[in-house]
Amino acid sequence: MNQVKIKSPGTVANLVCGFDILGLALNDPYDIMEFRLLDEPQVIIHNRDHFELPTDPEQNVAGVVLQAAIEKAGGNIGFEVTIEKRIKPGSGLGSSAASAAGAAVGANLLLGNRFSTDELVQLAMIGEKLASGVKHADNITPCILGGITLIRSIYPMDIVPLATPDLFVTVVHPQIEVRTADARQILKQKVLLKDAIKQWGNIAGLVAGFMRNDKALISRSLEDVIIEPVRSILIPGFDEVKQQCREAGALGGGISGSGPSIFMLSETEAIAQDVAGIMKAIYSRIGIDHYVYVTTINNRGVEVVEGEWSMVNS
Template identity: 50%
Template structure:
């Protein structure tokens, strides 16, 4: 096998999508991580370089999501050679934008190409899920699935894994609002109720079904009515300053709705047009100027491509 380098990109993602706690996610454009992989002659997997993390991420392959994902993949194919991994972070850590998932997925897509594409794209998912156990203590798929496959994704079940790509309505846009604070997934999960009432479970189920139906019917009003989380958001929103004020500010702008991206602190707003997506971004900025908390704002179409190879070098 020729010695070469392959670089892949994997996008940021929004998990949960309000009512779809742990079972829904979608990918966004432009924002994401890049990973470059190459063969080495040591018969070891090594994370040799990380940029953009301010020195916070570990190089050890059993603690780095790239290393865990690639190691799982190589074990599955009984590959005995060595691979060097270089990670270039484009996503902030602890942001709720699927940072750990993007790193792992980009590493898998790059390594798969490096080794001659032994796996179909969707077959890489179990390896990516393994990497999430290192990042957040559990093997969730609601970030890694859309990062890999693109678009909206439903995780119907884990045993066995049943991941279903959903329709992406034409014209749908997302605004991401990232307050400059860090929320660990473990902390965000610690505030969740351990028991859910029958009333809330019924309401949540109806909203999930409505959101999926709205995506397929391209019914923006139905999507809007369904973007309501009665289980996680009431507890998690208190951890994010300015959220309720922003939610109120965008009501008259024509947005479909908003929610907490993953475990936060990033917030997402879905809009039926790009123009509205930019308007709610301006309103969000005005809210956070009053709150006194710096934010980053991104406007993006829904990414239907997912992760892909950027460059190959011999």
């Protein structure tokens, strides 16, 4: 194999109370990436979208991951990649993770699957560090593995795939940008012990809810007393969206990653569509352009897709 085309899914990180340790993969939106193996140690990047991301590998999330893969593979090969981003950067839907994880998996496929899952996550985290300044894996692991994942530790790497309940996910993406690095800077560096204890209970309850397929427990546990109260001030309409969606029957939800997107989990597609209508109505009234997805949890992660090759300069 000297070329491959993959689909890299968007993700929801944190899942309200699980800051930097919980995440799930979405069936929509996703990026498309096409890779070709080169016989020289270089990275060539083409963009097939309007986001004008850097094509210098040193400044591109996928580029730094591919450079690291070249070094890890011995330094005698290279990669050409064409990226069609459908996950808007700064959306809170794992745009940088899709690029980073997609690059790691694409490179690995062309190298005969020589890297382990832990090595793929470690490679992809290099891209996340470029994007946000921090090597976090809560978007990376569900993007690669699919489903819902718990990152018990990254030093050493300890990834725990969780059971995935049959739920619908509604996401509203207000067309404003919240940079991950900026959203981290406003967080408190110290928390009260009583808040930490409450947060631990919610995280444990959410994980138990997923493993037991206990929708009521999932709903009760979708509460954040540490991160969300601070970050939500960056997102117009957040409190109204959350309250009205829960009143309409959603199990709960909150900020997707660092925002500005907001996600809600629902037991049925009918409730998920009602939630979508509420989101649209609120942001239309506020006067903020927005996009709404009604989707499900992606259990496959990054995957090879069939189709015509359209690699630039191929």
